[in-house]
Amino acid sequence: MHLLDQEQFTKQLLYYLAGFAGGIPVFVLRDYARETLSLRWRSWMTSYYMDRYLKDRTFYKIQSQSIIDNPDQRIVDDLSSFTGTALAFSLTLFNAAVDLISFSNILYGIYPPLFVVLLVYSLGGTALSVVLGKDLVTLNFMQEKKEADFRYGLVRVRENAESIAFYGGEGNELQLLVERFQRAFENLTKLLIASRNLEFFTNGYRYLIQILPAAVVAPMYFSGKIEFGVINQSVSAFNHILSDFSLIVYQFQAISAFSAVIERLGEFDDILDGHNFVDNSKLNDTKGIMIICRSKPNQACLQSNGSIAVDISQHLLEIQNLTLETPRKSDILIKDLSLAINDQDHLLVMGPSGSGKTSLLRSLAGLWTTGSGNVIFYGEDSAHSHQLVSSEASSHDPTTTLETNEPEKLKNTRSEDIFFLPQRPYMVLGTLRQQLLYPTWTDDSFSEASSSRDLLYLPQVPTFKHQKPSDDDLIRMLELVHLGGVLPRFNGLDSIHEWSSVLSLGEQQRLAFARLLLAKPKLVLLDESTSALDEANEAHLYRLIESVGITYVSVGHRRTLYNYHNQVLRISKFDPSKSNERNWHLKSIDKVTADEPKKISPSS
Numbered sequence: 227m228h229l230l231d232q233e234q235f236t237k238q239l240l241y242y243l244a245g246f247a248g249g250i251p252v253f254v255l256r257d258y259a260r261e262t263l264s265l266r267w268r269s270w271m272t273s274y275y276m277d278r279y280l281k282d283r284t285f286y287k288i289q290s291q292s293i294i295d296n297p298d299q300r301i302v303d304d305l306s307s308f309t310g311t312a313l314a315f316s317l318t319l320f321n322a323a324v325d326l327i328s329f330s331n332i333l334y335g336i337y338p339p340l341f342v343v344l345l346v347y348s349l350g351g352t353a354l355s356v357v358l359g360k361d362l363v364t365l366n367f368m369q370e371k372k373e374a375d376f377r378y379g380l381v382r383v384r385e386n387a388e389s390i391a392f393y394g395g396e397g398n399e400l401q402l403l404v405e406r407f408q409r410a411f412e413n414l415t416k417l418l419i420a421s422r423n424l425e426f427f428t429n430g431y432r433y434l435i436q437i438l439p440a441a442v443v444a445p446m447y448f449s450g451k452i453e454f455g456v457i458n459q460s461v462s463a464f465n466h467i468l469s470d471f472s473l474i475v476y477q478f479q480a481i482s483a484f485s486a487v488i489e490r491l492g493e494f495d496d497i498l499d500g501h502n503f504v505d506n507s508k509l510n511d512t513k514g515i516m517i518i519c520r521s522k523p524n525q526a527c528l529q530s531n532g533s534i535a536v537d538i539s540q541h542l543l544e545i546q547n548l549t550l551e552t553p554r555k556s557d558i559l560i561k562d563l564s565l566a567i568n569d570q571d572h573l574l575v576m577g578p579s580g581s582g583k584t585s586l587l588r589s590l591a592g593l594w595t596t597g598s599g600n601v602i603f604y605g606e607d608s609a610h611s612h613q614l615v616s617s618e619a620s621s622h623d624p625t626t627t628l629e630t631n632e633p634e635k636l637k638n639t640r641s642e643d644i645f646f647l648p649q650r651p652y653m654v655l656g657t658l659r660q661q662l663l664y665p666t667w668t669d670d671s672f673s674e675a676s677s678s679r680d681l682l683y684l685p686q687v688p689t690f691k692h693q694k695p696s697d698d699d700l701i702r703m704l705e706l707v708h709l710g711g712v713l714p715r716f717n718g719l720d721s722i723h724e725w726s727s728v729l730s731l732g733e734q735q736r737l738a739f740a741r742l743l744l745a746k747p748k749l750v751l752l753d754e755s756t757s758a759l760d761e762a763n764e765a766h767l768y769r770l771i772e773s774v775g776i777t778y779v780s781v782g783h784r785r786t787l788y789n790y791h792n793q794v795l796r797i798s799k800f801d802p803s804k805s806n807e808r809n810w811h812l813k814s815i816d817k818v819t820a821d822e823p824k825k826i827s828p829s830s
């Protein structure tokens with residue numbers, strides 16, 4: 227025995243210090259590498275999920291069919307915890323496997339039955355903890371949802387701050403928010419109780435077994451079969467193996483939270499892959515509205531029925547026997563509509579509120595496909611000729627579409643020859659330049675300069691035939707739509723503001739027209755796009771778009787709009803008792819104004 231061996235002590239001290247100096251960088255760098263890997267994985271997954279979320283109008287279908295809650299939270303929080311936890315668990319599993327191999331030998335060498343008892347004990351404990359904690363997965367799932375609902379409530383207050391302030395609706399908002407928080411709070415209380423109950427079991431499981439190795443091995447020491455140090459060795463090996471075998475028991479709460487995250491992401495993934503959407507056309511037993519893009523024929527040719535020779539070389543849009551129904555409930559809005567729109571043949575759609583004017587535009591845009599009939603867009607460029615069918619209608623046999631001599635490709639992208647201006651001008655988050663370029667071009671100065679570019683899954687952005695406008699073009703366009711004053715007010719094109727709050731509705735509508743004039747499509751569908759403008763500005767904008775050769779279909783109520791259109795489509799509310807009658811009629815503007823008492827001229 228070495229008593230008072232200072233030399234050996236110093237040597238051991240130095241070993242310890244050397245181990246310390248070597249170990250610290252290894253541990254720190256291991257954690258750093260794990261975090262970096264998790265971040266890279268998250269970056270890739272986030273951009274991959276966002277790409278699929280925005281593709282094929284999935285975001286619209288999710289919202290309009292209310293299929294899953296809070297897709298935003300799934301992209302932000304769930305993906306982050308999935309990547310972080312998945313990596314952490316993989317490392318924990320790896321460590322446990324290495325640990326198990328190292329210590330199993332030791333314990334098995336000391337006393338094999340102890341190893342077997344430990345194995346049985348931990349398997350039993352794992353099974354019991356799964357039974358006791360089965361509610362935790364559901365509770366964690368609900369907790370994620372309720373927290374996200376509460377946060378979304380707060381975001382809505384921020385987005386609608388002005389309307390709420392005008393209404394003086396703070397009291398109601400507070401009550402609604404408190405209710406949402408309360409739901410999250412109640413669920414969290416249940417979650418805490420379930421965790422507490424599980425903790426009773428986990429702690430009992432952890433400490434009850436502690437006396438076993440000493441109790442079993444100590445008699446062997448007393449009978450002189452083993453040395454005293456072996457008792458400690460067996461207790462230590464026993465505890466290592468216990469925690470390796472008991473990973474599920476000890477980490478049950480983290481595992482149940484992870485399962486909830488996987489469940490939420492799995493659900494989202496199915497939706498993004500196109501499963502679970504309601505196929506309204508199948509529900510309603512109708513064919514669905516087909517949207518077809520074709521290249522324009524060079525000369526007059528026969529129409530598909532082959533009977534009458536019609537010059538369709540000037541056609542931009544043709545609607546054939548369109549019967550439009552609302553989604554799900556399938557109330558008929560428009561019955562058997564057929565019309566054609568030629569170049570510079572501007573159509574005004576009128577009718578009482580709720581008759582289906584906006585819905586007609588929705589069907590032309592492919593957002594609503596419930597009903598039957600065909601919508602054919604004629605484009606200039608055969609390279610852009612394709613059959614555009616929304617995903618609901620795409621389940622139909624493509625051979626049932628119109629006969630055509632041209633090859634038609636199934637594709638689900640919007641033709642750049644058509645532009646839609648929705649009823650509510652939409653302002654994107656970003657600079658004034660981005661507002662103007664939207665949606666035709668992207669301002670990629672940020673992503674090109676960004677150092678994280680390589681980490682992201684970059685979706686392919688379609689290229690457009692028009693060249694991207696220069697800053698001078700953008701400034702000229704702002705002046706053209708009478709928005710020149712906005713530039714000095716907000717310090718140029720690079721300024722970032724909450725544009726939907728800092729610009730008046732009329733200014734936003736003018737900005738939307740600037741986008742339209744920059745994109746110069748062949749055809750634009752305008753849904754009450756000048757409703758917030760004075761008559762002089764309205765007349766100015768209509769003349770501008772006509773002068774650059776854009777043909778337009780407008781929805782509106784004002785009679786001043788007669789001045790800028792050639793024909794009027796008047797839709798009346800569909801009467802189910804006259805289900806075979808059409809609820810629309812088309813008149814030339816001269817006939818309409820002759821029937822009306824007085825044509826109203828703009829004050830300009």
Ligand SMILES: Nc1ncnc2c1ncn2[C@@H]1O[C@H](COP(=O)(O)OP(=O)(O)OP(=O)(O)O)[C@@H](O)[C@H]1O
Nearest residue numbers: 552553555559577578579580581582583584585586
């Ligand atoms: N998502 C939907 N599901 C079912 N019905 C809908 C949906 N959206 C709108 N509707 C209904 O369809 C009908 C037509 O709506 P639409 O917005 O086309 O009317 P509109 O003629 O444009 O009215 P307004 O002039 O008031 O804007 C309305 O009765 C409306 O309630």
